[in-house]
Amino acid sequence: MLLTTETMVLNMGPHHPSTHGVLRFILRTDGEVIHLCRPDIGYLHRGLEKIAEQLPYAHFMPYTDRLDYLAAMNCNLGYAITVEQAADIEVPPRAEYIRVLVAELNRIISHLISVGTFAMDIGAVTPFTHTIREREWVNDLFEELCGARLTYNYIRFGGVVFDLPEGFLDRLSHFLDYFEPRLEQYNRFISKNKIFKERLVGVAVISRQQALDYALVGPNLRASGIDWDLRRDEPYSVYGDLEFDVPIGTSEFGVMGDCYTRYWIRIWEMEQSVRILRQCIAKMPEGPYLNKSKRKLKVEPGEIYVRTEAPRGELGFYLISQGGIRPHRLKIRTGSFSAMSIVEELGSGLMVADLVALIASLDVVAPEVDR
């Protein structure tokens, strides 16, 4: 070829419509084809881990809301379980059920956002507004529960801060009856759309080995065919008593571990969350919702690592205590961070439009990457 073309550096983000918060990618492209894609993170760094060292244990709870603002309940839950295990706090059964209930409800709305923005990144605007409409209903339910719509600060060490309001479970099952047919509607609407499939099937395939090498977690890991879900394999709270399936990626739609499989895993997980919620409603025990025995919390010196299954995968808290009312060190391990690390390897050779699909399919949320 006599024709030589120059590559150009394209700066995508941090203010770009499809970077889900504030992410930045430095791309070296040859026209549309990406030769090198380097994620540049840190635009949303708030030093949460350092803040944790300055505050008493209970005071850090509102900060976990901001850890992943689309799944605040799950982050609350992970932190609460960590401290409870370290400080040996009992949790009453009703509180355990309420916690699982809110966590699964939050998983649903987090996946709704993920699915909606996914479609929006592929160019279909309407599914987003429809998923937002459903999310609004859940937000109303959460508002009823704890007064907040986004950053809930609902879970406490030893339970939850408020009991379920009168008639909450009825309203919740009303929502579930409404929501379940909606999923099928989304599938007709966008999931099975020919163009949507064309854009996603076989794009940015993550093999089993790659998924393990990059320590992917959650839906991204399961989409690559690895059957691993902490809720089932290392049950915490009352997940051991509940029945649910763990959706695994298949090669039914073409290639396992591509963007399209990752999309479907989220749809299937929403179905399973509805199942879990129905069981929670049926089994909800009576009794106290908060163990108020330990008001002045002190943790014995030692180390503990607790991991829970958040919507974006494994959420781990590594707590080092040297006694006292504050942690010595709190390391937070999040799913989005490891998901971002694989972008550089998968990115080269993709087109700009595919990169957008890849980021959307990994369901990266900026605050979780930067913390």
Add this chain to the structure above:
Amino acid sequence: MENLVNDLFGQFAFLQKLGYVPTAAVVMLTCGLIVLNFFGVMSGLYTFFERKVAGWTNARRGPNRVGPYGLVQFMADGVKLILKEDIIPAAADRSIFKFAPYLLLLGTTLSFVVIPFGPKWIIGDLNVGVLYLLATGSFTVIGLIMAGWASNNKFALLGGMRSAAQIVSYEIPNALAILVVVLMAGTMSMQGIIRAQAGGIHHWFIFSSPFSFLAFFIYFISAIAEINRVPFDIPEAESELVAGYNIEYSAMRFGVFFAAEFGNIYVITAVAVTCFLGGWQVPFLDVGELGPVGRSFGSFMARPQVLMLLLLVALAATFLAWKALRAFVWDVRRKRAFFGSRFVRFHSELLVLGLVFAGGALVLALHLPLRAYLSTIYWAFFQYLLPFLVFFGKAMLLSFVVLWWRWTLPRLRVDQLMGVCWKYLTPMGFVCLVGQGFWMWLFS
């Protein structure tokens, strides 16, 4: 244009006193202004229409604050765009940057020259009409590349390059589909193509042969690609290129881009209607033959088609009256003030109807020459208003499809887009062209 001038000249005696040449000058100027304004208002109304369609599909309401039903929202937006600061990036190529939107607008405006509004009403019925349209359509791509290049922004550059590749490619299936029509009509003149489709729905080119049926879809898809609408909106793909070629444009320069884009929707749907859906041909009614019947009023009114039309009008009027009555009752029950009442807010169309009736009463009361007025009204209705409404209605129906797709479909990737053009539409276009030739050879 001569047709229109002659028609008006024959109809109105006072024009004959004025003389032919001044009449022609006045008529041409007026018509040009009307069409230009039509373009402006249409592109504004399209933004309103698009936002309403977006509202319906997105489970929300769309604009409903400015004016009745939010109809004048686009004027408020226009005023906002004019008042905004016009920013030209320091590193931009200033002259090209400034010129690009107007070039785009020029392409769209020039297209309106050959778009028919009725049997006699067209700015210029060129004998190379559709060829001219293909030529003016290509202005777009120059404007977009200029905008993309002059902005000195990499996203804009990518958008400009994408649009160049896309629009130039899609010209081919577009032209092939139109060639099928030219083959059938034996002319390239827009009015000639419409006249060739006279005589009922089965004479419309879309239904005349299997190949032209296919050609319609080829044309429609490639035309949507040419005006950068979803699913082919990759030059301005929001989630990839932020805004594509117009990323650095602000204020009214940006508005001009959008005016051209929305005007283009009307252009492509009008061409689709002209070439495949019978243009201003009214189903079940041959408007072309009404010329000489102009003054024999009674014989015309006795036709079943006209009676049906009158029946439809009567039904519509009854429906409106029923709605107005309900609104009125609602107002009275709640003791609403006149200007805040539902009756006034939602049934302003009745005021127009009332004015028409008042005018009629005035004519009767003053013993004005009723028969002459009626024949003029009748002539204006069947020669100008009805064909225009039919044409416009068909175009709006197709426009709705364009907007509906915009809010339903995802967008193709750049290579898939090229694949659709070169692997599917272009070969199919050739098959249509050759097939139509055979079809006509077999059945003529």
